[in-house]
Amino acid sequence: MISGVIINIKDENLKELLKGSSTAFTLKIIGLLFGYIFTLLIARMYGADTLGVFALSITVLTVFSVVGRLGFDTGLVRFVAEYSSQGKPESLKEVYIKSLKIVIPVCILLTLLLFLSAPLLAKHLFNKETLSLYFRISSFAILPLVLIVLHSSSLRGLKKIREYSVLQDVTIPFISILLLASSLLVSNDERIPLLVHVLSLIIVFVFSCLVWLKNANITSYSHSNNIRLSTMLSVSLPMLLSQSSFLILEWTDTIMLGILRTGFEIGIYSVAMKISMLTSITLFSINSIAAPKFAEFYKKGDRESLEKIIHQSTKFIFWSASSIILVIFIFPSFILAIFGEEFKTALYALLILTFGQFINAISGSVGYILQMTGKQKVFQYIVLTAAVMNIGLNALLIPRYGINGAAVASMLSMAFWNMSSVMFVKKHLNINTLYIPGLTK
Numbered sequence: 523m524i525s526g527v528i529i530n531i532k533d534e535n536l537k538e539l540l541k542g543s544s545t546a547f548t549l550k551i552i553g554l555l556f557g558y559i560f561t562l563l564i565a566r567m568y569g570a571d572t573l574g575v576f577a578l579s580i581t582v583l584t585v586f587s588v589v590g591r592l593g594f595d596t597g598l599v600r601f602v603a604e605y606s607s608q609g610k611p612e613s614l615k616e617v618y619i620k621s622l623k624i625v626i627p628v629c630i631l632l633t634l635l636l637f638l639s640a641p642l643l644a645k646h647l648f649n650k651e652t653l654s655l656y657f658r659i660s661s662f663a664i665l666p667l668v669l670i671v672l673h674s675s676s677l678r679g680l681k682k683i684r685e686y687s688v689l690q691d692v693t694i695p696f697i698s699i700l701l702l703a704s705s706l707l708v709s710n711d712e713r714i715p716l717l718v719h720v721l722s723l724i725i726v727f728v729f730s731c732l733v734w735l736k737n738a739n740i741t742s743y744s745h746s747n748n749i750r751l752s753t754m755l756s757v758s759l760p761m762l763l764s765q766s767s768f769l770i771l772e773w774t775d776t777i778m779l780g781i782l783r784t785g786f787e788i789g790i791y792s793v794a795m796k797i798s799m800l801t802s803i804t805l806f807s808i809n810s811i812a813a814p815k816f817a818e819f820y821k822k823g824d825r826e827s828l829e830k831i832i833h834q835s836t837k838f839i840f841w842s843a844s845s846i847i848l849v850i851f852i853f854p855s856f857i858l859a860i861f862g863e864e865f866k867t868a869l870y871a872l873l874i875l876t877f878g879q880f881i882n883a884i885s886g887s888v889g890y891i892l893q894m895t896g897k898q899k900v901f902q903y904i905v906l907t908a909a910v911m912n913i914g915l916n917a918l919l920i921p922r923y924g925i926n927g928a929a930v931a932s933m934l935s936m937a938f939w940n941m942s943s944v945m946f947v948k949k950h951l952n953i954n955t956l957y958i959p960g961l962t963k
Contacts, residue, residue, distance in 0.1 A: 545683050545684050545687065549684070549687035549688060549691055549692055550687060550691050550803050550806055551803065552691070552692055553687070553690075553691025553692040553695060553696075554691070554800065554803065556692065556695035556696045556698075556699055557695040557796070558796065559695070559699055560695050560698050560699050560702065561573070561792075561793065561796060561861070562860065562861055563699070563702055563703070563706075564576060564702075564715045565789070565793065565861045565862055565865070566861070566862060567706060567710070568710075568712060568715065569789075569862075569864075570785075570786045570789030570790055570862070570864055570865070571784075571785045571786050571789060572712045572715065572785075572789070573715075573788075573789035573792060573793070574780075574784070574785035574786060574787070574788030574789030574790075574792065575652075575653065575656060575712070575716075575785050575788075576715045576716055576719075577776055577788055577789065577792040578648070578653070578656075578776060578777075578780045578785070578788055579653070579656040579657060579659070579660050579716050580660070580716075580719070581773045581776045581777060581780075582636070582643070582657055582660055583660040583661075583663055583664065583667065584769065584773060585769060585773065586632045586635075586636050586660075586661075586664050587629075587663075587664050587667045587668050587671070588762075588766060588769045589628075589632060589762075589766070590625060590628055590629040590632050590664055590665070590668040591625065591668050591671060591672065591762065592624060592625060592628060592755075592758055592759065592762050593757075593758035593759055593760065593762030593763075594621040594624070594625055594672060594675075594754075594758045595671045595672055595675040596675065596758070596893060597621075597754065597757045597758035598617065598618070598621060598672060598675045598676045598679055599675050599676075599678050599679045599813055599814060599817070599894075600679070600757065600814075600817045600893070600894060601614075601617045601679065601754070601757070602614055602617070602618075602675075602676050602678075602679025602680055602814075603679040603680075603681075603813075603814035603817045603818055604817060604818070604821055605617065606679065606680055606681075607818050607821070611739070614738065615738070617754060618676060618738070620751060620754060621672060621754070622669075622672075624751075625668060625669075625672065626665065626669075629664050629665040629668050629669075630665065632664050633661045633662065633664045633665060634661075636657060636658075636660065636661035636664065637658050637661040637662075640653075640654045640655075640657035640658045640661070641654045643657055644656075644657060647781065648780050648781055649781070650780075650785075655713070656713065656716055659713065659716050659717060659720055660716065660720065662720055662724075663719075663720040663723045663724070665727075666723045666724050666726070666727035667723050667727075669727055669730065669731070670689060670690075670694075670723065670726055670727050670730045671690075673689065673730040673731065673733065673734040674686045674689040674690045674730065676734055676738065677689065677733070677734060677737060678813070678814065679814055680737060680738070681814055682737050685733050685737060688733075689726065689729070689730050689733060693722075693726045693729060694719075694722050694723060694726050695722075697722040697725055697726065698718055698719050698722040701718035701721060701722060702714065702715060702718045705717075705718060757898065760898040760899045760901075760902045763902045763906065766909075767902065767905035767906040767908065767909040768905055768909075770909035770912060770913065771905065771908055771909050771912050771932070771935050771936065771939070774909070774912050774913055774916050774931075775791065775795070775912075775916060775928040775929075775931065775932055776788060776791070776792065776795075778913075778916045778917065778920055778928070779791055779920060779924075779925065779928055782920050782921060783920065783924060783925075786864075787924060787925055790864070790865055790867055790868045790871075790925060791868060791871060791925040791928060791929075793858065793861050793865050793868060794858070794865075794868035794871045794872040794875055794925070794929070795875060795932075797850065797857055797858070797872055797876075798850070798872060798875035798876045798878070798879050799879065800846050800850070801843045801846045801847050801850070801876060801879035801880065801882075801883060802843070802879055802882060802883070803842075803843075803846070804838060804839050804842035804843050804883075805839050805843065805882065805883060805887070808835045808838055808839055808887065809835075809887050809890050812831060812835045812887055812890065813887070813890040813893075813894055814894075815831050816828065816831070816832070816887075816890060816891055816894035816895060817894040817895075819831065820894060820895045820896070825951075828895075828951070828953075829951070829953050832886065832887070832891060832953055832955060833953075833957075835886065835887055836886035836887070836955050836956075836957045837957055839883055839886060839887070839957075840883055840884055840957045840958075840959075843879070843880070843883035844880075844883070847876055847879070847880050847883070850872065850873075850876045851873065851876065854869050854872050854873060855869055857872075858872060868925060870926050870929070871925045871926050871928070871929040872929075874926065874929035874930055874932075874933050875929045875932060875933060877933055878929075878932055878933030878934075878936040878937065879936075881933075881936060881937045881940055881941075882936055882940055884956060884957055884958055885940035885941070885943065885944050885955060885956060886944075886955035886956070886957060887955070888940060888943035888944055888947055888955050889901060889905075889943060891943075891947050891951070891953075891955065892943060892946065892947065892950070895950070895951065897946070897950055900946055900950075901943065901946075904939050904942045904943055904946070905939050907938070907939075907942075908935045908936075908938045908939035908942075909935070911934070911935050911938060912931055912932065912935035915927075915930070915931035915934060915935065916928055916931045918931075919931055944956050
């Protein structure tokens with residue numbers, strides 16, 4: 523027994539889950555370590571104010587990039603997994619090419635939109651005119667970031683977990699560290715962290731093209747029209763709405779702190795949020811291999827294997843996340859002080875956010891289960907409701923309680939969408955994803 527889960531070495535699906543998730547877990551740890559080193563360098567060398575401006579700029583970039591994906595990143599996981607398992611390489615190529623033909627023009631338009639509207643956003647939304655230049659710098663990273671995500675998602679559909687994890691988690695923060703460390707020798711300009719991050723995205727974009735083309739073996743493409751664009755959009759657009767709602771859930775705190783509070787508070791809160799996200803390492807790692815398996819088993823009508831892998835993945839997520847949660851709750855001040863004494867003021871926010879991540883962990887991979895089993899529209903409505911709730915709670919709590927109010931809003935919204943999804947998976951598939959030792963199976 524490992525962490526409360528009995529291992530059956532003859533179970534091929536479990537072996538694949540363990541192998542894939544362990545690879546993703548290791549690379550996720552390495553990527554997070556690089557990410558925290560990058561954040562630590564900014565915090566130590568530039569302070570909480572610059573870190574706050576950087577976090578807000580990345581948030582705006584993320585908002586535009588999610589719109590630019592049009593949901594094709596998650597859609598490609600599903601389509602590529604299905605066509606790969608069915609031995610249809612031409613269909614796989616077709617769905618990829620058609621995705622690019624839509625996404626690239628949309629991203630170019632979004633780049634122009636952000637570049638031109640940057641002064642208005644900075645002055646009238648955030649009341650900080652100095653942000654205009656930062657937003658314009660961010661605009662040049664929209665297309666590279668979107669294509670990195672599309673390529674890594676497609677690799678995930680092929681079950682190329684190592685390649686997916688390297689692109690998604692490791693390369694960007696690693697290159698950012700190298701560029702930032704080098705830049706410190708010649709300049710201490712406060713725009714440097716954002717500039718090196720954007721440059722890193724451009725470099726990784728080129729690398730992602732090479733990795734995807736090699737693994738997908740797309741050396742030629744004969745035009746075909748076996749897959750309707752309307753079919754692709756019927757899957758991807760609901761996922762876009764779900765992702766947009768998730769974006770609201772994840773970044774409303776930062777955006778509203780940017781509108782209502784100072785850059786210093788954004789910087790403090792962003793560190794607390796990053797630390798709390800440590801608890802989701804296993805969730806992300808296991809999802810990287812489990813999501814294509816959900817789609818594969820559901821497509822085949824193999825209910826027994828689907829239920830089995832759902833229960834296995836949920837248990838692994840719970841036991842591995844619990845140890846990280848325990849460490850954060852025992853040593854919160856010590857962990858925050860690593861970034862600087864000023865960050866210790868985020869103590870209560872960190873604990874609240876970590877509790878929200880605990881609820882996320884015990885719920886299992888409910889979001890991907892719904893999206894990979896044809897219920898993406900239901901998940902869209904659940905997350906959209908949670909996003910509206912999050913906006914309302916942030917508007918109510920931030921003016922009075924600052925970063926602690928933002929943390930409470932985030933935690934309650936996360937609890938709502940997780941528990942709602944758990945109940946719908948039970949209704950839809952008659953499978954209980956909630957795992958609490960001694961109370962559930």
